[in-house]
Amino acid sequence: MPRMAWIPGQRPLDFPEAAVQDVIRLFQQETGEVYAEASVRHLPIPVWDANLLLVDLEEALPYTVQGVLWATPFKDDIVRVAAFVLFSEHQGKALGSEAWDRFVDEAWAKGFRHVQLEVKAENVDAQRFYMRRGLTVQRELEGYYKSGLGYMMRGPLSPPQD
Ligand SMILES: CC(C)(COP(=O)(O)OP(=O)(O)OC[C@H]1O[C@@H](n2cnc3c(N)ncnc32)[C@H](O)[C@@H]1OP(=O)(O)O)[C@@H](O)C(=O)NCCC(=O)NCCS
Secondary structure: OOOEEEEEOOOHHHOOHHHHHHHHHHHHHHHOOOOOHHHHHOOOOOOOOOEEEEEEOOOOOOOOOOEEEEEEEEEOOEEEEEEEEEOHHHOOOOHHHHHHHHHHHHHHHOOOOEEEEEEEOOOHHHHHHHHOOOOEEEEEEEEEEOOEEEEEEEEEOOOOOO
């Protein structure tokens, strides 16, 4: 039985080769975006609890990366989600929600009060996920995605619930 869990990630620059290839496959398969190895490695994602990797703890090491939530300080009190994607077999099982809540708690604790991200216009499921978490579309992005129109979404971060 798989035992899926979010674990803290290293900086992408320090990732083992196999993990970078996992991430490239993940982006390509689930978002259609094709990233070069250097682009993944140079995403400026610090080591914090908003750099999370989805792995199967039952797997032998090194774990395959089966999902990522990568957030990075943007400007002022805004944190930007640079990547958020799970392999389809793990979607819709509340794992994304779990990572999101953990990211929000960490970003809040570090003083961030707003979250911003980009999403494809056609990706209504992800937009609904973000809208339920308080984000709204701020503006259209032309030329950001090769495949077509995008949206920039932003919203307030909420304080930890407990
Ligand atoms: C968008 C994404 C990251 C969300 O992660 P996820 O794990 O699928 O999301 P969750 O399962 O936590 O939540 C999705 C919805 O499914 C529902 N859900 C939760 N548990 C569930 C379960 N056990 N079974 C079915 N549905 C469930 C939730 O109600 C949730 O709705 P909500 O927004 O009202 O909370 C993920 O679907 C994904 O990788 N999509 C493809 C890539 C992508 O579009 N990324 C975003 C790019 S900007």
